[in-house]
Amino acid sequence: MQLADPCGVPWVRLVLAVSIDGRLAPPEGGAAQLGGDGDRHALEQSLVWADACLIGAGTLRAHECTCLIRDPQLQQSRVVEGRPPQPAAVVVSHQADFPQHWRFFQQPLRRWLLAPSAPLQGFEQWVPLAQTWTERLQALASHGIQRLVLLGGAGLVADMLRADVVDELQLTLVPALLGGEHSWVPADQRVMPAALARQGAWVFEGTESLGGEEVLVRYRRQRD
Numbered sequence: 001m002q003l004a005d006p007c008g009v010p011w012v013r014l015v016l017a018v019s020i021d022g023r024l025a026p027p028e029g030g031a032a033q034l035g036g037d038g039d040r041h042a043l044e045q046s047l048v049w050a051d052a053c054l055i056g057a058g059t060l061r062a063h064e065c066t067c068l069i070r071d072p073q074l075q076q077s078r079v080v081e082g083r084p085p086q087p088a089a090v091v092v093s094h095q096a097d098f099p100q101h102w103r104f105f106q107q108p109l110r111r112w113l114l115a116p117s118a119p120l121q122g123f124e125q126w127v128p129l130a131q132t133w134t135e136r137l138q139a140l141a142s143h144g145i146q147r148l149v150l151l152g153g154a155g156l157v158a159d160m161l162r163a164d165v166v167d168e169l170q171l172t173l174v175p176a177l178l179g180g181e182h183s184w185v186p187a188d189q190r191v192m193p194a195a196l197a198r199q200g201a202w203v204f205e206g207t208e209s210l211g212g213e214e215v216l217v218r219y220r221r222q223r224d
């Protein structure tokens with residue numbers, strides 16, 4: 001259950017497909033497509049729910065595009081509620097300029113940039129990169145974003161987890177063992193806040209069989 005946030009920040013749902021050994025990309029990296037049809041459906045349901053998606057610039061550089069709701073009926077379900085057919089795509093970066101030939105810049109959605117300086121081209125909205133994640137999320141809320149899907153990748157996810165601003169985990173477990181360095185939380189020396197490790201920090205919300213041997217698991221952050 002989602003609770004109103006007294007800080008006025010959006011609810012943040014992390015949506016990732018991860019291998020059994022916790023990788024989000026194969027050892028060679030690049031544009032990873034780990035999930036099958038069931039995962040795709042679960043992803044689209046989250047996109048229907050979301051006002052916007054957050055994407056790390058590393059993921060955008062790897063794919064040169066972002067995830068769209070493909071199902072016209074799902075797009076229509078948003079339109080009848082008075083919402084745009086697709087959630088806005090918010091790219092997080094220290095850069096202001098991206099190659100305009102990327103498919104991303106032709107995709108039918110609103111492109112926003114969360115960065116220190118204004119974009120040179122290709123984005124409809126600039127959200128200045130404030131000091132903290134709480135301030136950044138407050139800025140997104142001031143633009144009407146209440147439900148945010150965090151699409152990764154690992155660098156951005158780790159940053160937001162360390163700031164303890166992720167409210168919900170929606171992980172699709174994909175039946176593959178990939179090995180390599182691309183864990184969904186990077187295996188570096190930095191530790192997570194103790195509050196995220198303690199018992200009771202994450203409340204189990206349920207699982208869903210997605211078919212094709214994939215399982216979706218949900219946890220909600222319990223703050224007190």
Ligand SMILES: NC(=O)c1ccc[n+]([C@@H]2O[C@H](COP(=O)([O-])OP(=O)(O)OC[C@H]3O[C@@H](n4cnc5c(N)ncnc54)[C@H](OP(=O)(O)O)[C@@H]3O)[C@@H](O)[C@H]2O)c1
Pocket residue numbers: 015016017018023024025029030031032033034055056057058059060062092093094095129151152153154155156157159
């Ligand atoms: N399996 C899945 O569900 C899934 C989902 C998403 C991605 N992936 C995979 O993950 C890989 C990419 O992950 P990644 O870790 O390399 O990249 P990433 O997390 O997508 O992007 C990292 C970049 O995001 C920007 N960034 C992150 N935190 C920031 C902050 N606090 N302030 C400003 N900018 C910030 C920086 O961009 P600048 O360098 O431009 O400053 C940083 O270099 C790809 O292989 C992709 O296919 C898999």
